[in-house]
Amino acid sequence: MHATQLTKAVPIFAALGDPVRLAIVARLCSDGPLPTITLKDQTGVSRQGVSKHLRLLQQSGLVRSAREGRDRVWRIETRRIAQARTYLALMSAQWDARLERLRSFVE
């Protein structure tokens, strides 16, 4: 992976490095598009909190939103790409954890 590609990936990993945001992405992957209120109810955080998480996800390029009537509706930005990125971040986190165990084993 080139350094520039890695740099581009930083916001994605940061965006997914939080249980609430990962839950939002997982829900949108399976059931999206969904309005803010549904995501708020599912995650159990305040409306302000969920909006903040959604803004971060939007900045990372993982989700996008559109106004539909009174609601703002959220969807995964190119579902397959988002899923692949989420999956890779998860596999990556698994290796981080395994290698820390290897470190305590050999050091």
Next chain:
Amino acid sequence: MSSDQIEKKIFLKAPRERVWHAISDPSHYGAWFGVEIDGPFVAGKEATGRIVPTQADAEVARLQEPYRGMPWHIVVDRLEPMTLFSFRWHPYAIDPNRDYSKEPMTLVTFALADAEGGTLLTVTESGFDQIPPDRRAKAIEANNGGWAHQTRLIDKYLHLQGLVS
């Protein structure tokens, strides 16, 4: 960003020989990875085992406990003493009801190099683009459940400590 490959570089304050044994000796590998492996690693041959909670981290061991006894299976690719160990496997194969045998495998490579005061280990895993989309979705869901569980545990702990009401 490539969606196909992961690369990790880690500097270990341990001699190269020690690191080599930790990754190429099945009993050592099993101790940190959290698996009990039958027989030695031989290039081109399968190695099988069962998940057992890791001895390296009590917290992780608790998380692995539900998967105790689940089959673990790799096909050793290359084994080049002190330099390189690689194998193919089915990543995150934790669904006991799914037959993974027909699905594509990813390739995991451990490469060792000398570094000042220790060893540089580079781990790569490639071939994720071939993993079926539904399997990716399942892994994301399963792990998300794990995180939710952790969050509840922390919440419970904080309540017990009287730190939140």
